Amino acid sequence: MNILFVGMTGVYHPFVAAKLFTGEIKKTDYRIAISGLYELEICGRPIFVGTDDMNNRVYVLGGGPDPAMAKTSIDQLVDILGFSSADFIVKVVKIKHDLFLMRLFRLTHLLFFRRTIHSIALWIVKKELQTLEKQVLAFKSQLVCTASEQ
Amino acid sequence: MKIIYHCFGGSHSSVTAAAIHLGLLDKTRVPTGEELMKIPFYDKTTDADFGTIRFMGKDEWENEIYVLGKKSMGDRYSNILMGVAEVLEVEDQLIVVNCMRWVNWGMKLGGFTSRRLGFPFIGRPVVTRGTQRAFMQLIKVVEQTKSNIIKQASTG
Numbered sequence: 001m002n003i004l005f006v007g008m009t010g011v012y013h014p015f016v017a018a019k020l021f022t023g024e025i026k027k028t029d030y031r032i033a034i035s036g037l038y039e040l041e042i043c044g045r046p047i048f049v050g051t052d053d054m055n056n057r058v059y060v061l062g063g064g065p066d067p068a069m070a071k072t073s074i075d076q077l078v079d080i081l082g083f084s085s086a087d088f089i090v091k092v093v094k095i096k097h098d099l100f101l102m103r104l105f106r107l108t109h110l111l112f113f114r115r116t117i118h119s120i121a122l123w124i125v126k127k128e129l130q131t132l133e134k135q136v137l138a139f140k141s142q143l144v145c146t147a148s149e150q
Numbered sequence: 151m152k153i154i155y156h157c158f159g160g161s162h163s164s165v166t167a168a169a170i171h172l173g174l175l176d177k178t179r180v181p182t183g184e185e186l187m188k189i190p191f192y193d194k195t196t197d198a199d200f201g202t203i204r205f206m207g208k209d210e211w212e213n214e215i216y217v218l219g220k221k222s223m224g225d226r227y228s229n230i231l232m233g234v235a236e237v238l239e240v241e242d243q244l245i246v247v248n249c250m251r252w253v254n255w256g257m258k259l260g261g262f263t264s265r266r267l268g269f270p271f272i273g274r275p276v277v278t279r280g281t282q283r284a285f286m287q288l289i290k291v292v293e294q295t296k297s298n299i300i301k302q303a304s305t306g
Contacts, residue, residue, distance in 0.1 A: 004234075004237075044229035044230050045233030046236075057237075064223050066200070066221060070230060073227075074231075077203060081152065
């Protein structure tokens with residue numbers, strides 16, 4: 001299965017949520033990973049993060065100001081292309097300051113500020129880590145329920 | 151193959167392009183306002199339709215034609231949809247066409263007045279005139295898309 005975490009921007013809170021999901025957050029210095037994803041985020045394609053213990057492939061995506069709209073389109077596209085939620089599932093990740101994070105990310109084209117911006121973003125994401133953990137846990141249990149139903 | 155035409159509201163330029171593709175409009179002349187209003191979804195969408203991929207019909211090669219409104223997401227939305235198709239390894243089965251480049255001020259202003267402000271009696275004549283002005287350019291977009299389909303089918 002492919003799992004896509006979507007936020008307004010893909011590289012901050014969805015990325016950390018994806019890492020929490022795959023269980024890599026403890027062994028990864030995600031500060032480095034976040035900085036390296038700039039070019040990939042800009043083009044708007046899903047970014048591969050890793051695989052979980054069930055061998056599901058995990059991606060992140062910046063869905064813009066309305067990630068719920070992106071989810072609607074992707075869910076429908078998956079269906080149109082002849083696949084189902086067993087092949088591709090989208091999880092929208094929300095935190096308190098996600099709109100601010102998206103605007104902040106837009107400033108990262110200024111190379112000079114990039115490091116500072118990522119540090120601010122990281123500080124915000126760390127403050128919201130509990131919210132992210134709750135969302136990831138709820139999503140995991142939802143996946144288990146769906147799998148047992150099938 | 152699946153072809154998705156998209157624009158801001160999925161209500162005017164994308165719908166007109168899809169109608170041209172499906173042969174619902176005569177390509178030899180500019181359509182009348184009445185003919186445009188007969189196209190499914192033309193100036194009929196609501197805010198709830200944003201992000202919804204709507205089926206318009208099948209073309210002469212049995213390709214499925216869809217329309218989509220994606221707000222001001224630009225080409226990024228094409229990349230998102232193509233990216234998902236790539237993850238599923240069916241990118242050769244999808245063509246995504248952004249119609250925003252051919253949207254003129256008449257379409258923007260008329261579309262906004264009709265769909266967002268909810269005054270179709272004011273906005274509709276303006277957006278219709280705008281669509282008629284953009285019609286020949288939309289034909290070119292569709293022809294380019296059709297040649298891409300042929301190319302993709304021959305390489306696939």
